[in-house]
Amino acid sequence: MLYIDRDSASPLYEQIYAAFVREILTGALAAGDRLPATRKLAEELSVGRNTVDKAYQQLAAEGYIESRIGSGFLVCKIPLQLDAGAPAHSRSREEGPLYKMPARYDFAYGSVDNSVFPHGQWRKSVNNALTTMELNPAIQYPCRQGEPALRLEIARYLQRSRGVVCDPDQMVITCGQQHSMEMIANIFENTGKRFAMEEPGYDGIRAIFANHRFQLQPVPVESDGISMTAVEKLDTDLLYVTPSHQFPTGAVLPVGKRRQLLSWAQETNTYLIEDDYDSELRYYTNPIPALQSLDIHDRTIYTGTFSKSLAPSMRTAYIVFPKSLIPAYKAYYQRYNAQVSPLHQLALADFISGGHYERHINRLRTVYRKKQAALLFALEEIFGDSVSVCGGGAGIHLLLDIKSPFSQDQLIERAESIGIRFYSTQILYIDPQNCPRSQLLLGFPTIPVEAFTSILTELKKVWEI
Known part of the structure; x- marks a missing residue:
């Protein structure tokens, strides 16, 4: 086909x-x-x-x-x-075919809806950035930690929206979340090289530390986030968590657990890597303050990205280092130049300072809330209790457990046969055998709202539910 x-x-x-x-x-x-x-x-x-x-x-x-x-x-x-x-x-x-034909509908969880991107305003911000660069008396290498204007605007935004307390000098602009993790791994190269993360969790993060030959330790996730019982048994240098919207389960770490986690980090001399994944995209409650905002012991490395809120192709992210790690960062990276184009950085600074980023986030919430609601309604209407759902109320994906005689791979193959593409979640587990037999991850931003019912009706037939 x-x-x-x-x-x-x-x-x-x-x-x-x-x-x-x-x-x-x-x-x-x-x-x-x-x-x-x-x-x-x-x-x-x-x-x-x-x-x-x-x-x-x-x-x-x-x-x-x-x-x-x-x-x-x-x-x-x-x-x-x-x-x-x-x-x-x-x-x-294992790398797959050289070319994979587009599907009719692709539930890739990393994609975003291009129609929501503020193309007109972004073009104006790029023009403003070009003007700023043109007025400079000389063309020089950019600031190694990132453009000061962008770091200042991000710091102000994080203070307003996430309660993050930081100085722009604590911030480093990176070309994506994996680049951020690469920098952190390098800084901790001379430690015991022990790295713990949630299970299941983002395989792209795990790959970075595996390539740096860190000892990987999985930590189970409960209905309210990472298991503190398991955390308290860890002996690690770094613990990676997604407390605001755990990937992929969507669990939210409550304040009580957050305080326990911070106390444990202080007592064990461990650094926490907080990935504030999907933090802005909460649809029915206010965003929860970041873990870093509660940290009085300087143990949290706060990271964020513009991949989901603007575009993955923009390749712009950031790290807020605790002050105690700034000397280690500077010692390792003192001769490294910035990896993100100054043009993009200045355009983003202009975009944030003009209030356009926050208006865009508000629009995203509205669009994605409606899409998620429509998808949840269609799932309930067509599959009923044959499907259990995790992750509703926030983010741009849902985690499904299909009550089906077919395995995950068989469900994916049957969907592919009618032009509907899903992806295996086995890679999100350090041990793939821990992956539930019929689990699927649905990224919904690029799927038209009006198509959900017909898509799920087709799936019900091929999945024989």
């Missing part, structure tokens, strides 16, 4: 070409198989015949197919098994 994405930047003929390459290289199309006639495929995809013909000509030029008079286009014999002399850049099976 071949899908094309008309909103994609890739030309339609390239999408058709890539789809057939994938089918041929994976063996789904075998040598001698006949491709659909160009006219028939053009009608099925509602594209011009020239578009299909251009894709076929490219496939033929590269030796994937050949034209035979009276038979149309046939698949050539292609070796599917790479030999020992395969180039070093060849992809392994």
Whole structure:
């Protein structure tokens, strides 16, 4: 089944070409198989015949197919098994195919709705930043910790919205949450290299510390966040937590547990890494003050990102180091230049200072609250008690436990067969065997509200619920 994405930047003929390459290289199309006639495929995809013909000509030029008079286009014999002399850049099976065709509906939990992005105002802020740069008497290397204007605006915003108390000198601008973790891992390179994190939890964070050869320790998550019983048994240098909206369960750590956690960190000389994931996107209650705002012992490394509130492609995040770690940061990074473009930093500073960021957050809450409510209603209406839901009331994803005879992989495969894409949550567990058998994570921002009912109705059939 071949899908094309008309909103994609890739030309339609390239999408058709890539789809057939994938089918041929994976063996789904075998040598001698006949491709659909160009006219028939053009009608099925509602594209011009020239578009299909251009894709076929490219496939033929590269030796994937050949034209035979009276038979149309046939698949050539292609070796599917790479030999020992395969180039070093060849992809392994674990890395997946070179190109994955777009699905009709993609529940990727890292995507955001592009239609909500404030393109007009952002363009004005970029122009203002260009003007600021133009007025500078010289073009120099940027400030190593990030543009002072941006650090000041973020510090003010965090004080207003999250209760975070910090000086701009404690802040470092990074090019994403993983870059932030990379910096923290480097600073703690000469410690016992013990790292604990919630289980389940974000695999992208775990990968950073695993690559730095830290000893990884999973800590179970309860209905109200990380288990303090398990925490009190830890012997670690760093503990990573998402207290405001645990990823992926959506649990919120109550104030009592937060105070316990901070006391434990002080008593054990442990640093807490607070990832304030989805903190602004609470739909029915006010945002809960950050863990850092309660910390009187200077044990919390506060981190945040603009990936979910603005755009993942912006690659802008930040760390607020406790004052006790500033000397260690400066000792390691004193000769490292900033990794984020000054243009983006100055534009973001302008965007925040003008009040546009907070107005955008308010709009996001409204849009995503309506989407989440519509999804929850459709789940209840179509699946009833066949599905249990975690994470409602905040964030841009839901965690589902499907009461089904099928495993997670089977549920994903059956959904993919009708053009609906989900992703395995096994990777969120240090030990994949701890992952519930029929658990799915639904990121909903890019799915149209009006499509939820029809999507879930289709899923109910293929999942045989």
